[in-house]
Amino acid sequence: MSLEPLDNRSAETLTAETWQQVLETAPDIAYVLRPDGVFLDANPRMCRLLQQSRRKLIGMKVTSSLERDQVALAERILHEIAERKTPIRSTRTYHLASSDAQTFEIMESPLVRDGKVWAIAGIGREITQEVALEHKLWDSAESRQSAIDFALRTSLGLVKGYIYTLGQDTLIDAERRARYTRIVADEIDNLARIVEDLLDMRRLEGGQWDVTADIVNLRDCADIVSGQCREEAARRSIELVMDVPAEMHPLYVPREALMRVLYNVVQNGIQHTLHSGKVTLSVADQEAYVEIVVSDNGVGIPEAELPFIFEKYYRGTSSAAATAQGTGLGLAISRLLVEAMGGKICARSKIGDGSEFRIVLPRRMIDMEQVNETSSWRPSSVEPNPATCA
Amino acid sequence: MRTTETRHVLKAPMRKPRVMVVDDDPRYLELLEVTLESEGFDVRAVQDPRAAFETAAKESPDVLVTDVSMPELDGYELAVRLKADPRTVNIPLLFLSARGRPHERQEALDRGAVDYVTKPFNIDDLVTQIRRALDAAKPVNASE
Numbered sequence: 001m002s003l004e005p006l007d008n009r010s011a012e013t014l015t016a017e018t019w020q021q022v023l024e025t026a027p028d029i030a031y032v033l034r035p036d037g038v039f040l041d042a043n044p045r046m047c048r049l050l051q052q053s054r055r056k057l058i059g060m061k062v063t064s065s066l067e068r069d070q071v072a073l074a075e076r077i078l079h080e081i082a083e084r085k086t087p088i089r090s091t092r093t094y095h096l097a098s099s100d101a102q103t104f105e106i107m108e109s110p111l112v113r114d115g116k117v118w119a120i121a122g123i124g125r126e127i128t129q130e131v132a133l134e135h136k137l138w139d140s141a142e143s144r145q146s147a148i149d150f151a152l153r154t155s156l157g158l159v160k161g162y163i164y165t166l167g168q169d170t171l172i173d174a175e176r177r178a179r180y181t182r183i184v185a186d187e188i189d190n191l192a193r194i195v196e197d198l199l200d201m202r203r204l205e206g207g208q209w210d211v212t213a214d215i216v217n218l219r220d221c222a223d224i225v226s227g228q229c230r231e232e233a234a235r236r237s238i239e240l241v242m243d244v245p246a247e248m249h250p251l252y253v254p255r256e257a258l259m260r261v262l263y264n265v266v267q268n269g270i271q272h273t274l275h276s277g278k279v280t281l282s283v284a285d286q287e288a289y290v291e292i293v294v295s296d297n298g299v300g301i302p303e304a305e306l307p308f309i310f311e312k313y314y315r316g317t318s319s320a321a322a323t324a325q326g327t328g329l330g331l332a333i334s335r336l337l338v339e340a341m342g343g344k345i346c347a348r349s350k351i352g353d354g355s356e357f358r359i360v361l362p363r364r365m366i367d368m369e370q371v372n373e374t375s376s377w378r379p380s381s382v383e384p385n386p387a388t389c390a
Numbered sequence: 391m392r393t394t395e396t397r398h399v400l401k402a403p404m405r406k407p408r409v410m411v412v413d414d415d416p417r418y419l420e421l422l423e424v425t426l427e428s429e430g431f432d433v434r435a436v437q438d439p440r441a442a443f444e445t446a447a448k449e450s451p452d453v454l455v456t457d458v459s460m461p462e463l464d465g466y467e468l469a470v471r472l473k474a475d476p477r478t479v480n481i482p483l484l485f486l487s488a489r490g491r492p493h494e495r496q497e498a499l500d501r502g503a504v505d506y507v508t509k510p511f512n513i514d515d516l517v518t519q520i521r522r523a524l525d526a527a528k529p530v531n532a533s534e
Contacts, residue, residue, distance in 0.1 A: 146491065149490065153490060153509045158421070161418075161421040161511075168425075172424065
């Protein structure tokens, strides 16, 4: 709902009708001021807001209940309205000691008589909730961005420090040398993953991911992904099982995209599975589609978090998620790629039992070229995903 | 000539400066321990930040270097405890953090830190900061 300025013609005089009009057009607060900001009248909501009776309010200055930093701005606005005889829209926050701050979107209009502004009528809509939400969204975007900074800085610090130490020959024995080399190698892998995630996301958001379909052998793809993840799985003593039928119908999808999805989802499973767990990738080859299920017996995802796991930069809140490496981009990238292939990805999970990610891909991306031309597949806007397996 | 000089040094033996490092990440802890020891410091490494305050109160290190983001007790909370206790209030405090935003640095300095070093850091720079903190904390007319 938008605030309309008061019609100047009907605002010529502050008659009972004009005041009625002010009240009627006000979603929340309404008042009339002298050009110098002194209240002539106010509706009950405005009186409640300023914690004054109507009688006491009349004669008070509108700026007397504002925070100091808002006073000058309010005075300038009133001055402008009177000088230029034009309505001005603004935002004002009232912060009274005994209550929380309330923010209003305000439209103040001049009331003109004989060519002179003799009063100013104000109406306002409360936007406290919207403002709070905006701050919250901004805060979470900020904290997500800083999660990536943090991951990069932590890894870089270890690489830099241990390379320095390895260079000081006299400092360390053979056992330490081997261990430090391992730390550096692991952190470089981690950095490479972060960089790859960021580049993937940029390519996807720029609509630059090549989605030309190839004839894909899913079993080969699964084997390659298994090879890429084996080392990390072994290090955490996690068993990696690839259960893909030897004979399958041909699948027509972009190979690179499919590989990336499989890698990301399997990696996610490994990251969220405790020592000695198990991550399984199994494939069901159906007539019209292929169903890929990646399941783990890891820590599981709280139900409340399921709707968010495919969102950019989302990282779980569990302690396992906090220590898991990565950027929180892997699943978001996977979802965008799966959808670009005309498929669907969803998840279900039980705390303590593990999680299951199900990817359903059409065997042939028949309409892919068409979709690509209109570029409407560009997944730049991520709609909330129900994320639960139907 | 040389002997005289040596004797002079021996008369006032230089005690190794004692540095306490606190980091919940064992990889950083070991890195700091190894590198700072090689730079001539006597290093006390503490992985559990909850134990850091008591250890500092008991051992009075010459300088304390702590990570900021630690799940059980973060570096800022540790700083508040250290600054609130007369036994630890004068220990120069350096933060080491992977968070590099300007307001985070300011937040650290507001909590009484003498400096805020961001990861990734140069060992040489860290050593310089530690020595600077030690010099600043030295009493003007040390009788020792």
